[in-house]
Amino acid sequence: MQIKTEQFEGPLDLLLQLIEEQKLDVSTLALAKVTEQFLNYIRGLQEKNPINLADFLVIAAKLLVIKSKSLLPNLDLGTEDEEAAFDLTAQLLTYKKFKTIGKFLGKLDLKRRQSWAHEVDFSDRVTFLPDPDITIISLAASLRQLATELKNIIRLPQEFLKEVVSISDKISQIQKLITEKIETSLSSLIKDAKSKTEIIVTFLALLELVKQRIISLEQSEHFADIMIKKTNAI
Amino acid sequence: MDSQKLKSQILSILFVASKPVTIKELVGVLEVSEEELKQAVAELVSENQSSGIILLAHNNKLQLSSNPDHSSVVKKFLSLELREKLTDAALETLAIILYKQPISKAEIENIRGVNSQYTLRHLLIRGLIEKIQSPSDRRMQLYKTTLEFMQHLGIKDMKDLPDFEELTKSIELPGAAQNANGQ
Numbered sequence: 001m002q003i004k005t006e007q008f009e010g011p012l013d014l015l016l017q018l019i020e021e022q023k024l025d026v027s028t029l030a031l032a033k034v035t036e037q038f039l040n041y042i043r044g045l046q047e048k049n050p051i052n053l054a055d056f057l058v059i060a061a062k063l064l065v066i067k068s069k070s071l072l073p074n075l076d077l078g079t080e081d082e083e084a085a086f087d088l089t090a091q092l093l094t095y096k097k098f099k100t101i102g103k104f105l106g107k108l109d110l111k112r113r114q115s116w117a118h119e120v121d122f123s124d125r126v127t128f129l130p131d132p133d134i135t136i137i138s139l140a141a142s143l144r145q146l147a148t149e150l151k152n153i154i155r156l157p158q159e160f161l162k163e164v165v166s167i168s169d170k171i172s173q174i175q176k177l178i179t180e181k182i183e184t185s186l187s188s189l190i191k192d193a194k195s196k197t198e199i200i201v202t203f204l205a206l207l208e209l210v211k212q213r214i215i216s217l218e219q220s221e222h223f224a225d226i227m228i229k230k231t232n233a234i
Numbered sequence: 235m236d237s238q239k240l241k242s243q244i245l246s247i248l249f250v251a252s253k254p255v256t257i258k259e260l261v262g263v264l265e266v267s268e269e270e271l272k273q274a275v276a277e278l279v280s281e282n283q284s285s286g287i288i289l290l291a292h293n294n295k296l297q298l299s300s301n302p303d304h305s306s307v308v309k310k311f312l313s314l315e316l317r318e319k320l321t322d323a324a325l326e327t328l329a330i331i332l333y334k335q336p337i338s339k340a341e342i343e344n345i346r347g348v349n350s351q352y353t354l355r356h357l358l359i360r361g362l363i364e365k366i367q368s369p370s371d372r373r374m375q376l377y378k379t380t381l382e383f384m385q386h387l388g389i390k391d392m393k394d395l396p397d398f399e400e401l402t403k404s405i406e407l408p409g410a411a412q413n414a415n416g417q
Contacts, residue, residue: 010348055348097402101329109320113302113388
């Protein structure tokens with residue numbers, strides 16, 4: 001007899017179907033009879049869907065114990081193994097009961113009598129809870145302190161701006177110088193610099209002029225003064 | 235406390251709570267005994283069976299929910315799409331958890347005879363079951379059905395579910411009635 005190639009929920013499901021299809025009494029004899037078919041199914045499973053193979057093998061082992069016992073009644077396999085195998089009938093019955101309840105739940109599911117919860121989440125609402133220690137005086141003091149701190153933050157860039165020498169100013173200054181003198185040096189350019197920032201800006205201005213090929217730089221050796229020349233017009 | 239007032243207070247709290255509220259939380263807030271509260275909850279559950287909003291109570295958790303009797307109109311109002319049907323494996327596993335809860339994964343797999351990892355994860359994601367730590371062994375986790383399970387299947391009161399014996403009394407293996415009972 002061929003087993004239909006439908007999917008079973010597991011080895012117990014398969015065994016149950018085999019027995020019920022043949023209208024066999026669940027006796028050790030009946031279980032022994034379906035062993036061959038069960039093993040055939042496992043052979044197919046090995047290729048198609050090996051995921052639950054181990055579970056099928058557990059039941060197959062029990063079936064083989066039962067079959068061995070029915071063929072060789074004198075065979076002694078040890079009480080533990082035998083008991084485990086002969087428990088199969090009870091296991092099948094329990095499984096069948098839950099399978100039936102599963103079908104009952106499936107009917108409930110099909111009725112689609114869904115009910116819904118109230119999903120407003122009040123915990124997300126923002127609430128202002130002032131500290132009980134807050135007084136008008138402490139609030140005023142905090143505000144004054146905040147104002148002072150803000151004043152410092154606002155003043156800071158003003159002081160910074162005073163020191164700034166812009167690169168474009170420096171560029172025109174160097175260009176003017178170079179047209180007058182043809183050649184000059186970095187040391188003479190930064191001789192009158194009032195701050196470190198001005199030296200940096202001078203250097204940046206030189207780099208920009210080199211990049212634009214307006215001037216060219218020459219240095220005879222390491223740490224020697226850098227000579228600045230106007231690039232020869234092509 | 236006057237029981238009418240207590241019931242009214244329970245409803246107000248459950249209305250503003252967005253997630254299931256435990257009996258323990260309510261006992262703390264309402265300052266009543268657990269028996270008093272459970273009595274009030276039992277009354278609310280039975281009194282509200284035909285109301286638009288019913289009280290779901292299961293595993294010491296409470297939640298207000300729309301009445302499953304009106305699921306079709308609510309669905310129409312929310313313009314909900316058809317939901318996915320539960321698979322046979324999912325139903326089988328749910329059936330075991332429902333009547334054996336709290337139950338471990340090993341016990342479930344023993345009954346089903348097949349690895350149930352994937353099915354359990356699927357049911358957890360759908361919120362139909364939840365995991366709790368076993369009180370006897372902290373390394374072990376047990377599975378229970380949730381309030382969402384009740385909502386999903388439209389169960390108004392766990393008492394409405396048929397008794398396990400009643401549901402399975404006619405089930406037997408072919409010709410093996412005495413055989414199985416003898417085990």
